[in-house]
Amino acid sequence: MFKCKTSAEVGGMGHSVKRKEDARFLHGKGNYVDDVKLPGMLTMVMVRSPYAYAKIKSINKEKALAIPGVLAVITGEDLAQYNLHWMPTLLSDTQMVLPTDTVMHQAQEVCAVIATDRYIAVDGAEAVDVQYEPMDPIVDPFKALDKDAPLLRPDKEDQKDNQIYHWERGDRAKTDEVIANADVVVKERIHLPRIHVASIETCGCVASYDKDTEKLVVYLTTQAPHAIRTVVALVAGHVGLSEEKIRIISPDIGGGFGGKVPVYPAYVVAIAATFLIGKPVKWIEDRSENLVNGFARDYHMDCELAATKDGKIQAFKVSTLADHGYTDSSANPSKYPTGMFSICTGSYDYEHAFAELDAVYTNKAPGGVAYRCSFRVTEAVHAIERMVDKLAAKIGKDPALLRLENFIKKEQFPYSSPLGWSYDSGDYEATLKKAMDMLGYDDYKKEQAQKRKEGKLMGIGISTFTEVVGAGPSKDFDILGIAMFDSAEIRVHPTGKALARFGTKSQGQGHETTYAQILAEELGIPYTDIEIDEGDTDTAPYGLGTYASRSTPTAGAAAAIAARKLRDKGKKIAAYLLEVSEEDIEWEVGKYFVKGAPEKSKTIQEVVFAAYTNIPPGMEPGFEATHYYDPPNLTFPNGAYICVVEVEKETGAIDVKRFVAIDDCGNIINPMIVEGQVHGGLTQGIAPAMYEGIEYDDEGNVLNGTFMDYLVPTAVESPHWETGHTITPSPHHPLGAKGVAESPTVGAPPAIANAIIDALAPLGIEHLDIPITPAKVWEAIQAHS
Ligand code: CDP
Structure with missing residues (x-):
């Protein structure tokens, strides 16, 4: 009755099948x-x-x-x-x-x-x-802690000043000692500006x-x-x-x-x-209400990176002042007030690190949202990646070589980072080398040397980031006490078609397609025969939702495990139908067969039909399963991005010539969707690097509360993104997958900033805070000429 299909034919893992949700969006039938x-x-x-x-x-x-x-x-x-x-x-x-x-x-x-x-x-x-x-408002966060600053939150009984909290991780004394005795120390105050997520739908x-x-x-x-x-x-x-x-x-x-x-x-x-x-x-x-309320980032980070004279990184220290506006409404897990900021030690192997942060109240809108990032990873990655480039410039070493010499090696995983994370897997060297090959790094270095002789400003910037996505585990991660796990519930109907529901909620990421692909792979049911439903609390199983690239690491895993529960049930039914013992049954995509006699088989559809019509004695009827997945660890995707820019001396105009992005998010469910995620994320990476920043005057007025003044980049401002991937499966995720959605937003800004600073280096410019606008570049050039 039913014909069995291959993984490619059912649209299983690793296939770039078309997005099921797009028909309704393209026909204007989305329901917002x-x-x-x-x-x-x-x-x-x-x-x-x-x-x-x-x-x-x-x-x-x-x-x-x-x-x-x-x-x-x-x-x-x-x-x-x-x-x-x-x-x-x-x-x-x-x-x-x-x-x-x-x-x-x-x-x-x-x-x-x-x-x-x-x-x-x-x-x-x-x-x-x-x-x-x-x-008189407090607009400048550095003034919020002045002795004579007005107390902004007298409503809070224990509040004696405008400090919300102090947080720290690592060994301060040891880190200070290593920094004090190091051959080379580079220092910088880096500001990640207040920006807005500016989603098209308010x-x-x-x-x-x-x-x-x-x-x-x-x-x-x-x-x-x-x-x-x-x-x-x-x-x-x-x-x-x-x-x-x-x-x-x-x-x-x-x-x-x-x-x-x-x-x-x-x-x-x-x-x-x-x-x-x-x-x-x-x-x-409305749009202006959206732009003047809420915010992301706004971290002022004092960084110090210590190394030997030939560039072996020894210690990193970062002290941050965080402007939270008038209340701390950051959407962080409760035990992590600074989110995953302690990933700031990056992709490099060294022992000593210390991170501290003081959060303060000011008269600004609250927010502190995790803008396409696992709670402050963008800030952390920007700090370490800018500092590594600063170190390379200081000791005169190629920034790619400096990174290759300091990377955590693939055999060191699982790797315990100095601030307490257990990185699951990665091959950083392979990722960077692939990016360098794709770009033609050595040729660009030669071209740059030549251009510098001609007095032209060309820069090459690298960012080799480590990400941390997929919260839980629930023992460590909760929001308002609610444990961070996620869920999947699968109902396979008698005719072999299915409905699956999730505790997450897509906002454009393509879950209706990729979740169906996971189930197609695990059950052999075509992905087009599987409806995906999210977002209704009366019908979906409880879950903590979609943000911080957690859907694949949590609900994606729940889908695989729930499907495997069904496969196990199906095996019993197949054994009954084929009149053999369960041990004699084997599985390949969409089909149970008798060991050594593959012609004696039952398709998944035949087995499901039997679950409703011809149930083995004593078995619970139906073909449904639910799983709540509590991940044992987070997943740690990584990437190597290289950007090439040219800067016009006379105007400060920046031209992004090339941008190569190699991502490693473990096993990929849908390569086309991942590429789309990376393209969108890179555009949201160039945004703060070159365009976006909420500005205030001294009275606390927002100066750019419309899209006339707050420039969100479009296809016009975006360069041609060149993407690729390496694959290092997560050892603990049932599909070997890691999250990907936020990686490009996290990894792109430092690559772009590093490229622009590299272009300006011959003029003696060592740092500029993002957004690096033509006006900012022009002013810096004037100040250095
Ligand atoms: O939580 P969110 O959906 O924003 O992030 P994600 O888990 O990184 O997934 C973003 C999209 O990329 C989803 O449609 C995933 O199924 C897809 N993806 C994939 O195809 N392969 C991966 N290894 C990771 C994500």
């Missing part, structure tokens, strides 16, 4: 949160503060409420009646839902206007009369409470629907919202990049509004 329209739905618009720091003297709602169609104006005082005016952040700090007395950053939500349509709501928001008493929700069923349904652009459900239950449980009555539906998402993990104040207000008014309430953030 703003597409959700419910009967009687109202619209909410936020009134926002023009000041960075001000007392609220009064809020007068009268004029707004007089506008026909405006139904309510909700203030912090209104929420305070239900104790809903503050909420916890993911890192156990507290954040205002709506203020009752003070605003802490420009564009903070002050109150919400609910109306019958958006036009009326906007008019209503303009008609609300808020009287403020402005105060944040938004539709909250709908049904008084009869007492059920709250929230359509939400969230990367972590289950975690949000639990947070809503914890925050709003006291007003009668218990977890079984809360359903979070995350529809299609137009880019998340970490910015759609947190709970934003407007979500809570929309939920409160539907609860009070009894009608669905939609809130969709």
Whole structure:
């Protein structure tokens, strides 16, 4: 009845099959949160503060409420009646839902206007009369710890100054000693600027409470629907919202990049509004609201790298000041307030390291989101990769050679890093050599020498990064106490077609295709016969969501193991159907057969049919399995990126001539999707390297809150990305796969920065902070000529 197919024919692992989700996206049939329209739905618009720091003297709602169609104006005082005016952040700090007395950053939500349509709501928001008493804001994080700095968070009982916490890892004394006695020490203060994830779809929700069923349904652009459900239950449980009555539906998402993990104040207000008014309430953030709220990065890192005179790295020290805005709403695992920053020792083999960090409050928007990065890995990689290049320049050694001489060798894995990680696998030398070959590194070095003789500015920059992705393990990683694992549930229907559900949530990464490919490989069912479903907490198994490249390492593994449970069940059924013992049954993709007699076989479809129609005596009917996967370790992808630039002396214009990216993410599920991930990630790497940065004036005003001023690179600004890969399987992942999505965003900025600084080196320029814009380059050239 059924014909068996090969791995390639079913679209299994390693095949570049077309993305199943693309038909709906290309035909404009994606279903985003703003597409959700419910009967009687109202619209909410936020009134926002023009000041960075001000007392609220009064809020007068009268004029707004007089506008026909405006139904309510909700203030912090209104929420305070239900104790809903503050909420916890993911890192156990507290954040205002709506203020009752003070605003802490420009564009903070002050109150919400609910109306019958958006036009009326906007008019209503303009008609609300808020009287403020402005105060002097703290904009510069270095001034936040001054003795006479105003205390920004007097609401927190134990808060005596503006320091949020101090964190450190490693042996300070030993590291200092090695640095003090080293032949060569290079030092630099490196700033990774405040940037925005700037996803094309802004944040938004539709909250709908049904008084009869007492059920709250929230359509939400969230990367972590289950975690949000639990947070809503914890925050709003006291007003009668218990977890079984809360359903979070995350529809299609137009880019998340970490910015759609947190709970934003407007979500809570929309939920409160539907609860009070009894009608669905939609809130969709506009572009400027999106650009002035939330942020990623903003680390000021004082780095020191010590080495012998011939370039053997001996120690690395980094002391960081982190600007968190007025609350710490970083989306980090709770035991890792600085995320995975301690990966900062990089791809190199040395013993001594020390990292410390002080986080401070300022009058800026909170956020600290993991922008396409495992919680602060971008910062860590930028620090070490810039410093390695600085060392190479100082001792006059080729930066590629310096790296090759210092790499952790492939036989040293699993490798215990100086700050406590156990790197699972890698072959850094092979990855860099492949990148050098693909580029033609030696030829470019010769060309550069020639160009320098002609007075031209050409630079070659390398970044050889080690990544850390796939949180859990749950013993170490949790968010608000919820253990970080992930899940897969597979239902194979009697006709051999399947539905599989996951605790993760794709935002464009292609999970509907790649998860189906994993199941196709494991079960031999064509990937086109497998529906993938994510994002609805009423149907999907509990999981911690998709961010920080964790889907493949966690839910991907869960899919493989759940499928293997089914394969084991199938083996018993096949033995029964073929009238042999289970030990005599062997498996190849899509087919069980009798050892030594391959013509006696049953396809997976025949076996599944029997699970519903001809069940072996005593066996539980059906063909379904679930697995919750708690990874034993993270996965450690790596990459070698090389960038070639030319800089025009007269204007500071930077031309990226070549960019070669070799990634190693272990075994690959879909090479085409991985290539797409790398292309997108590299573009989000050139973004902070050359274009993006949120700027403030001394009053705390955001200076670039629109896409006119905040340049997000497009295909026009992007060079031709040249990609390739090496494969070092993860030894602990059931498929040997590692995550990949964030690697390019993490690895690209230092390669580009290193290339530009290398181009400028003949002028005596040793460092520039990103974004390295033509204006910044021009100024540096003027200062050095
Ligand atoms: O968590 P997120 O989906 O953002 O990141 P990921 O696990 O790195 O996966 C990104 C996309 O690349 C997914 O569609 C994966 O299935 C795919 N991928 C792959 O095909 N092979 C790998 N080794 C890693 C990821």
